[in-house]
Amino acid sequence: MHKNWASFPKTILATVVTAVLPACATNVGTVNQAAAPAIATPAPLPLPALSTPEQPSTVVMPKTGNTCISNVAFPNFPRQYQERMQKIACHLQERDGLPASYVIPALQDASFNARAVALMTPAPPSATPAPPSPWWRYRNHFLRQNRLNQGVQFWRDHAVLLQAVGQKYGVPGSILMGILNIETGFGSFQGGFSVLNSNLSLALALPGRRRFFLHQTAETLKLAQRLGVPPGTLQGSQAGAMGMSQFLASSYLRYGVTWNDPPGGPMPNLWQSPADVLASTANFFRGHGWQPGQPVLGRVSGDRGADVASFLQGKHPLAQLRAAGIQPETASRLPGSTPVGLLRLQTERGPTLFIAYPNFYAIMGYNPSTYYSATVWAYAEAIKRVING
Numbered sequence: 001m002h003k004n005w006a007s008f009p010k011t012i013l014a015t016v017v018t019a020v021l022p023a024c025a026t027n028v029g030t031v032n033q034a035a036a037p038a039i040a041t042p043a044p045l046p047l048p049a050l051s052t053p054e055q056p057s058t059v060v061m062p063k064t065g066n067t068c069i070s071n072v073a074f075p076n077f078p079r080q081y082q083e084r085m086q087k088i089a090c091h092l093q094e095r096d097g098l099p100a101s102y103v104i105p106a107l108q109d110a111s112f113n114a115r116a117v118a119l120m121t122p123a124p125p126s127a128t129p130a131p132p133s134p135w136w137r138y139r140n141h142f143l144r145q146n147r148l149n150q151g152v153q154f155w156r157d158h159a160v161l162l163q164a165v166g167q168k169y170g171v172p173g174s175i176l177m178g179i180l181n182i183e184t185g186f187g188s189f190q191g192g193f194s195v196l197n198s199n200l201s202l203a204l205a206l207p208g209r210r211r212f213f214l215h216q217t218a219e220t221l222k223l224a225q226r227l228g229v230p231p232g233t234l235q236g237s238q239a240g241a242m243g244m245s246q247f248l249a250s251s252y253l254r255y256g257v258t259w260n261d262p263p264g265g266p267m268p269n270l271w272q273s274p275a276d277v278l279a280s281t282a283n284f285f286r287g288h289g290w291q292p293g294q295p296v297l298g299r300v301s302g303d304r305g306a307d308v309a310s311f312l313q314g315k316h317p318l319a320q321l322r323a324a325g326i327q328p329e330t331a332s333r334l335p336g337s338t339p340v341g342l343l344r345l346q347t348e349r350g351p352t353l354f355i356a357y358p359n360f361y362a363i364m365g366y367n368p369s370t371y372y373s374a375t376v377w378a379y380a381e382a383i384k385r386v387i388n389g
Contacts, residue, residue: 068093069100076111081204088203088214096218106196106221106231116198116238117205134346139375142182143382150186151177151383158274165259165275169282170292174384176278178376179366180244187244190271191237195249196220199240216240219249226253226267243270244277247284255284288365289358296360296377297343298328300353308342308353315339321355328355345374 068090077085085107092103154177155162162173180186199220203213220240224231234249236242242252247270256268259275268276311321319336321327326342334357341356354374363373 069104072104072108074108074110076108077200077204078112081112084204085200088200088217091214092218092221096222098218098221102225103221106224107200109230109232110194110196110200112204113193113197113201113238116193117201119238120202120206135371135374136345136347138371139378142375142379147181147185147379148382148386150188151181151379152386154180154186154274155383155387158278161259161275161278165278165282169279169286169290171282171285171290172380173278174380175285175296175363175376176281177383178379179281180277181379182372182375183241183246184244187272187274187277190243190246191235191241193236193238193240194232195234195236195240195242196224196231198236198238199249202240213240216249219253223249223252244272244274245270245281247280251284252280255287256280257283284366285362288362290362291358294334294359295328295330295332295357296363296380297374298330298332298355298357300342300355301327301329308344311342312344315341318355326353326355332357343370343374345370 070086070090070093072086072089074082074085089100089103089107092098092107093100155173162176165171165176166173177186184190196217199213199217203210203217206213220234221231224234227234234242237246239248241248247256252268252270256270257276257279258266258268259273259279268280270277270280307324308326311324311326316339317336318332318334318338318340321340321342322336338358340358341360343354343356344351345354346352356370360373360377363376364370366376367373
């Protein structure tokens with residue numbers, strides 16, 4: 001058992017996000033780049049229980065075929081979803097290799113969460129859509145003084161750890177802090193939804209995302225097995241993201257690491273262990289192409305009349321931007337063949353051009369929003385200025 005699991009309290013205070021926050025390691029869809037989401041009042045968040053894994057059900061479950069058990073009722077789901085739930089049960093057994101003795105009781109204990117579906121359902125298109133909120137408003141929500149104060153305290157508490165993780169994985173501690181700031185306010189709000197319930201409900205009610213959330217359902221069940229807890233005890237966001245860094249179950253299983261423990265050792269604790277959280281988040285970045293020592297964004301010093309419109313879509317060799325007179329304020333030593341993007345973001349001074357380097361796109365592996373990735377960078381720069389005086 002992980003050394004930190006044994007000290008888990010029964011609950012921690014958490015804040016339930018009332019709108020779809022930019023979710024780390026989720027990639028559940030394009031983030032709304034409008035105003036920053038509102039946050040509700042704190043509510044108790046149960047952490048995974050420390051009981052032994054669920055025992056096989058003694059309920060007699062009839063077979064509908066030679067390979068899976070599915071012809072059973074799922075009492076906590078609406079009637080219109082019963083047939084679909086049976087198909088999901090069969091899919092989890094046949095496609096994901098999970099035993100019926102584990103799948104059926106887990107799904108019968110789960111329940112449909114209409115609130116998660118409502119929060120994750122895109123708003124219908126409007127005949128007169130509102131203009132998007134500028135990036136600087138989104139950014140400033142996460143750079144408020146209380147967020148900077150939280151970052152300073154986190155740095156003081158974990159300075160040695162941040163430096164050690166940065167040295168091992170090549171990801172600066174300030175960037176990792178930018179993630180924790182946006183995702184959960186350094187762990188202060190981690191979500192109060194049952195991850196299994198959310199994934200199942202979204203797989204049922206959002207046909208366009210069915211395959212994605214069905215996969216996350218399977219990964220959630222596998223994760224619960226690995227952690228040795230009942231599946232229904234895993235808590236997170238309405239999108240199924242968990243812990244201080246808001247990992248989906250698939251990311252938890254693929255990139256989660258226990259700090260300084262050998263491969264194949266105990267499972268990481270991404271709810272309460274800052275060491276495991278920082279190492280796992282850095283490992284995620286490394287798996288998405290993070291290049292140690294390279295920049296993230298560079299503000300353009302001037303375009304000298306260049307036709308920047310042709311560079312605002314896709315990526316281009318850095319040498320092409322330089323040849324067009326698009327130079328960053330801070331020069332880099334990257335080769336001219338480096339693929340980079342050109343962004344036009346609204347700051348307080350109006351439309352501002354930035355060169356987006358490969359590390360910017362590594363952050364976008366966490367969340368595909370340019371607003372999100374730019375804000376991670378902006379917070380990292382701001383917290384360094386505060387800490388360094």
